[in-house]
Amino acid sequence: MTVELALVLVPLLLAPAAALWPGGRGRAWLVPLGAAAHLSLVLVALEGPPPPAGAWLAIDPLGRVALPLVSGLFFVCSLYLPAYLAGQPDRPNRLFCAALLAFLAMMTLSIVSQHLGLLWVALEANTLASAPLLYFKQNPRSLEATWKYLLLGAIGIALALLGTFFLAYAGLQAGREGSLLTATLLIDAPRLSRPWLHTAFVLLLVGYGTKMGLAPMHTWKPDAYGEAPGLVGALLAGGLTTCAFLALLRFYQLCAVAGEGAFARELFVAMGLLSMAVAGVFMARQRDFKRMLAYSSVEHMGILLLGIGLGGLATFGALLHLVNNTLTKGVLFLAAANIHRSYGSKSLDEVSGALRRVPASGALFLGGFFAATGSPPFGHFLSEFTILRGAVATGRPGVAAAFLLLLFVVFVGMGGTVLAVAQGTPREPLPSSGYRDGPGTVGPAAALLLAELVLGVWVPPWLDQALRAAALFVETGR
Amino acid sequence: MSSAVDPLLVLVLLMNFLPLGTSRLRAAINATALQGVLLGVLTVLVHGGLAPRPALVAASVVAIKGAFIPWLLHRALRDASIRRETEPYVSFVASLLLGALALGAAVLFTDRLPLAPEHRGSLLVPASLATVLTGFLLLCTRRKAITQVVGYLVLENGVFIMGLTLHDAMPSLVEVGVLLDLLVATFVIGIVIGHLNRALASQDVASLDALKE
Known part of the structure; x- marks a missing residue:
């Protein structure tokens, strides 16, 4: 058995084990256990020799960036889980824990899959695994959010499948026996039929873009992130979006190698700026701080797309941004979850003075805000600045100006809500919710914020190398 | 490819118009069930002969798309005691016209795509695109959760027809993926509808508006 297969199977087999585990408390510890095993396996896999050519599962340069990222985020979030579930003793967590592990397995599969059909199956199963995660609170609001998420997700995934078929047909036209293995497609790319390739790319952009939450297909995002437990929000905004973005990158890469890069890049730049603009508009005066985080996610997905669309230096910036986004979304959602629990509300009507009521979570939320909006010395500053330099270097001053303006709009809009949450005095009388900051609830977010801070001043050589290799891989297929 | 493929595809296309033009949910569900059966038959005909693998796929398509899912939907319909789609966002007559436009657009678009020799003159690609567009139309213009599932x-089904053009090239994995997706997605959505019914005492998705700006 290859290590890539083990990476998928370990969490996948632990999922039924979690479902069958008798005690709720022990079950909550099964998830961090599986996550730790997964993370160790990832580290082993990264050291291993390259897999044989033609393998369906392999860790390519993109996977070398995304896999440790997603596995690490899941591990940190899983450490938050026991403390979170201890605060919800009367809610059954059987399905929830099993779905979390299945979710990890499918995220892994989507990253290591070198077959575009298998990639689709992974993201499709991922959508299904995340439905019980969203519906954990089992109230009408979370039901509404789950319904919208499932329906839009299902439409997106159906369009992605149609796009995959179109791509397969383009391959068939190229004269060879059609194959959906990326290595074969990259060799055939220059001969792919152009009309089929273009149509496939648009369908895939809309399909996987829906999963990523790009505007205008983002409408499920505020509902889902707003109603999901903070832990799930972190995994969706930091993990699932990464996987969907990676899927898009694989198709972008095909277009680039086929000599149709310009076509794909223009679409990316336009959709990237649109996502940032939509996020900026809806973030202003947002009264619900978890919904605000969803728009922040839309914004950052836009930045990722913009970076790839600009190409060159900005491609490296976008991949660095991917790392930053995962870390920061973890901080923000976990801190927001603590504040939510402390106040029993996520609306600015009830929440203020978080820095006084839950000082550690309040400070982390504030820190996460500064990180996400690209304030130095956090990592986002570095990656956004790199994308900006890329825009100038490729002779797109208009795009650079729009990018800066939208970053500013988002900073102001998000700042209004975040500062209202953090500052001021808690409104009296507030019933005690029984929640207090503790190492189990604050530690994971603090670790992520620390990592994001380190990335802002020092990108470790191995990460820099991995990002450079991935950027080259995206643009040239090698 | 058998000469019966095109007439069957015409039937599939006709079935597209039923949910567009009727308010009766039972009829709409039955139309998709018939479409499912037709897709099963088409799978065998396109593969040209009763090889075990396409036969198995065809049998599962008929069982899932033609029987199981319609049964699930009928059950959901009974539980919710609703019969009709009332007040769609776009009227039934207008929906029919839009459906006809979608069909025309699909045919025109297919003309721009270079087809493999065996698919020239066949209805497979335009039928696929027209069915996908019809599904979209239903999803966008209907209020009831059940009609949205029918639209989906x-x-x-439209995506599946496109898959039929790739029967040689596409590994079984993708075929199974289609079935799995359909089975589980509707299963889950069906369960959610059950909960929707109890939790909100209504299946009008327009009432799902607690979450908005």
Whole structure:
């Protein structure tokens, strides 16, 4: 058995084990256990020799960036889980824990899959695994959010499948026996039929873009992130979006190698700026701080797309941004979850003075805000600045100006809500919710914020190398 | 490819118009069920002969798309004691016209795509695109959760027809993926509808507006 297969199977087999585990408390510890095993396996896999050519599962340069990222985020979030579930003793967590592990397995599969059909199956199963995660609170609001998420997700995934078929047909036209293995497609790319390739790319952009939450297909995002437990929000905004973005990158890469890069890049730049603009508009005066985080996610997905669309230096910036986004979304959602629990509300009507009521979570939320909006010395500053330099270097001053303006709009809009949450005095009388900051609830977010801070001043050589290799891989297929 | 493929595809296309033009939910569900059966038959005909693998796929398509899912939907319909789609966002007559436009657009678009020799003159690609567009139309213009599921089924049937053009090239994995997706997605959505019914005492998705700006 290859290590890539083990990476998928370990969490996948632990999922039924979690479902069958008798005690709720022990079950909550099964998830961090599986996550730790997964993370160790990832580290082993990264050291291993390259897999044989033609393998369906392999860790390519993109996977070398995304896999440790997603596995690490899941591990940190899983450490938050026991403390979170201890605060919800009367809610059954059987399905929830099993779905979390299945979710990890499918995220892994989507990253290591070198077959575009298998990639689709992974993201499709991922959508299904995340439905019980969203519906954990089992109230009408979370039901509404789950319904919208499932329906839009299902439409997106159906369009992605149609796009995959179109791509397969383009391959068939190229004269060879059609194959959906990326290595074969990259060799055939220059001969792919152009009309089929273009149509496939648009369908895939809309399909996987829906999963990523790009505007205008983002409408499920505020509902889902707003109603999901903070832990799930972190995994969706930091993990699932990464996987969907990676899927898009694989198709972008095909277009680039086929000599149709310009076509794909223009679409990316336009959709990237649109996502940032939509996020900026809806973030202003947002009264619900978890919904605000969803728009922040839309914004950052836009930045990722913009970076790839600009190409060159900005491609490296976008991949660095991917790392930053995962870390920061973890901080923000976990801190927001603590504040939510402390106040029993996520609306600015009830929440203020978080820095006084839950000082550690309040400070982390504030820190996460500064990180996400690209304030130095956090990592986002570095990656956004790199994308900006890329825009100038490729002779797109208009795009650079729009990018800066939208970053500013988002900073102001998000700042209004975040500062209202953090500052001021808690409104009296507030019933005690029984929640207090503790190492189990604050530690994971603090670790992520620390990592994001380190990335802002020092990108470790191995990460820099991995990002450079991935950027080259995206643009040239090698 | 058998000469019966095109007439069957015409039937599939006709079935697209039923959910567009009727308010009766039972009829709409039955139309997708018939479409499912037709897709099963088409799978065998396109593969040209009763090889075990396409036969198995065809049998599962008929069982899932033609029987199981319609049964699930009928049950959901009974539980919710609703019969009709009332007040769609776009009227039934207008929906029919839009459906006809979608069909025309699909044919025109297919003309721009270079087809493999065996698919020239065949209805497979335009039928696929028209069915996908019809599914979209239903999803966008209907209020009831059940009609939206019907719309999604039509959309997926369209995707499946496209898959038929790749029967040689596409590994079984993708075929199974289609079935799995359809089975589980509707299953889950069906369960959610059950909960929707109890939790909100209504299946009008327009009432799902607690979450908005």
